[in-house]
Amino acid sequence: MTQQTVLICGGGIGGLAAALVLARQGHRVEVFEQSDAFKEVGAGIQIGPNAFRMFEHLGLTGAIDHVAYYPRNLCMRDVRTGEIVAQVPVAGVAKATYGYPYGVIYRVDLHAVLLDACATQPAVGLYTKAKVERFTQDGDGVAVTLADGRRFRGAALIGADGLWSSVRQAIVGDGAPRVSGHIAYRAVLPASEVPKHLFSPDVVLWGGEKTHLVHYPLRRGELYNLVAVFHSNRYEEGWNVFGDPHELHERFADAVGPVRELLGKIQTWKMWVLCDREPVRNWSQGRVTLLGDAAHPMLQYLAQGACMAIEDAAVLGAALRRADDDFAAAFQEYQRVRYLRTGRVQLTARLYGDIYHASGVTRELRNRMFQSGTESAGFAGLKWLYEGVDPESVLA
Ligand SMILES: Cc1cc2nc3c(=O)[nH]c(=O)nc-3n(C[C@H](O)[C@H](O)[C@H](O)COP(=O)(O)OP(=O)(O)OC[C@H]3O[C@@H](n4cnc5c(N)ncnc54)[C@H](O)[C@@H]3O)c2cc1C
Numbered sequence: 146m147t148q149q150t151v152l153i154c155g156g157g158i159g160g161l162a163a164a165l166v167l168a169r170q171g172h173r174v175e176v177f178e179q180s181d182a183f184k185e186v187g188a189g190i191q192i193g194p195n196a197f198r199m200f201e202h203l204g205l206t207g208a209i210d211h212v213a214y215y216p217r218n219l220c221m222r223d224v225r226t227g228e229i230v231a232q233v234p235v236a237g238v239a240k241a242t243y244g245y246p247y248g249v250i251y252r253v254d255l256h257a258v259l260l261d262a263c264a265t266q267p268a269v270g271l272y273t274k275a276k277v278e279r280f281t282q283d284g285d286g287v288a289v290t291l292a293d294g295r296r297f298r299g300a301a302l303i304g305a306d307g308l309w310s311s312v313r314q315a316i317v318g319d320g321a322p323r324v325s326g327h328i329a330y331r332a333v334l335p336a337s338e339v340p341k342h343l344f345s346p347d348v349v350l351w352g353g354e355k356t357h358l359v360h361y362p363l364r365r366g367e368l369y370n371l372v373a374v375f376h377s378n379r380y381e382e383g384w385n386v387f388g389d390p391h392e393l394h395e396r397f398a399d400a401v402g403p404v405r406e407l408l409g410k411i412q413t414w415k416m417w418v419l420c421d422r423e424p425v426r427n428w429s430q431g432r433v434t435l436l437g438d439a440a441h442p443m444l445q446y447l448a449q450g451a452c453m454a455i456e457d458a459a460v461l462g463a464a465l466r467r468a469d470d471d472f473a474a475a476f477q478e479y480q481r482v483r484y485l486r487t488g489r490v491q492l493t494a495r496l497y498g499d500i501y502h503a504s505g506v507t508r509e510l511r512n513r514m515f516q517s518g519t520e521s522a523g524f525a526g527l528k529w530l531y532e533g534v535d536p537e538s539v540l541a
Contacts, residue, residue: 159437424488
């Protein structure tokens with residue numbers, strides 16, 4: 146393959162993963178990030194075995210292993226009674242079943258691993274304060290104009306510009322994302338600040354009526370991550386500001402003591418209004434395609450948005466290699482093998498939100514069903530997701 150320039154709009158996890166894959170395949174890559182630095186917000190994310198499979202594919206296993214944390218169990222408890230609803234001994238089960246571990250990672254650390262790997266590739270250009278304002282394409286390539294007037298030209302453009310993707314608007318044109326009515330408050334604190342009786346080495350999800358709290362250690366156990374989610378129609382747009390602790394305490398007023406105590410430890414929360422979109426079949430147009438949240442934004446209930454973005458990057462790379470420089474053909478192939486899988490995650494994530502937030506008879510039924518299954522039944526039910534993809538054979 147001759148070296149061609151690929152332009153990437155967005156330097157988040159998806160954009161950097163794509164840059165790394167394409168540079169290693171011999172392309173010149175220009176990554177445009179609108180922020181004044183390549184950085185991520187401080188919060189934890191869970192990483193399924195399917196993404197660890199991709200880390201191996203990208204040669205990043207060692208670097209990820211250095212900063213990840215591997216929980217013993219995934220544990221779901223009822224927030225009102227404290228009873229254990231389901232428990233998966235994930236430390237043993239994930240590797241034994243899917244060949245790869247289940248881990249959690251600080252987003253900052255995952256982003257830094259990708260950024261460091263990109264920095265070792267001379268063919269990757271990283272631009273900050275580089276907001277892509279518009280693009281045009283013709284038979285030979287794509288021209289991008291930044292907000293400050295700079296212009297770039299390449300053989301193709303990848304929109305990895307997230308939930309509010311402007312590249313998506315030019316291709317799919319489906320307007321603003323769907324506001325789910327679910328709000329997330331996130332906080333990270335030094336693990337040393339968590340009292341012993343509140344600390345758990347597991348990923349623990351406390352499910353309640355229209356609320357849940359997740360907590361787990363991060364970065365080899367040095368940090369502690371909390372995510373509290375509740376339903377609210379007070380917020381209409383997806384933005385990222387500080388949360389109101391009083392509102393949170395109201396929402397968790399009927400939670401068991403340890404949960405209320407843990408929430409009380411945090412003074413400053415960052416808030417997300419959670420949005421997704423309906424799955425679409427087509428997110429490419431000629432030499433332009435989408436990747437990650439720009440292509441298939443999802444609610445976080447399956448903990449897979451970043452995992453899907455990384456899978457996208459690996460599959461996109463394989464599709465390009467196979468299409469031998471034909472970007473338009475490669476983008477069609479890439480989306481053909483991705484849209485049903487990512488669409489399934491988008492839709493299943495909504496369902497999991499309902500399960501976590503169940504009330505009344507639904508809640509009783511949920512607890513009964515989960516408690517009567519084997520420890521790993523729920524995890525095995527996600528085989529289609531966690532076994533992941535082989536970027537080469539999925540295209541065959
Ligand atoms: C509460 C919560 C919990 C989550 N938990 C998990 C989890 O446990 N596991 C998991 O896998 N995922 C999780 N996710 C999802 C995950 O964070 C996202 O799916 C992932 O970050 C998407 O990466 P991305 O690169 O596609 O988009 P983004 O991270 O949104 O990156 C897009 C980038 O593009 C830039 N950009 C936007 N427009 C322009 C422009 N015009 N020009 C230049 N740059 C631009 C932005 O500044 C940004 O840096 C969670 C999300 C939330 C909200």
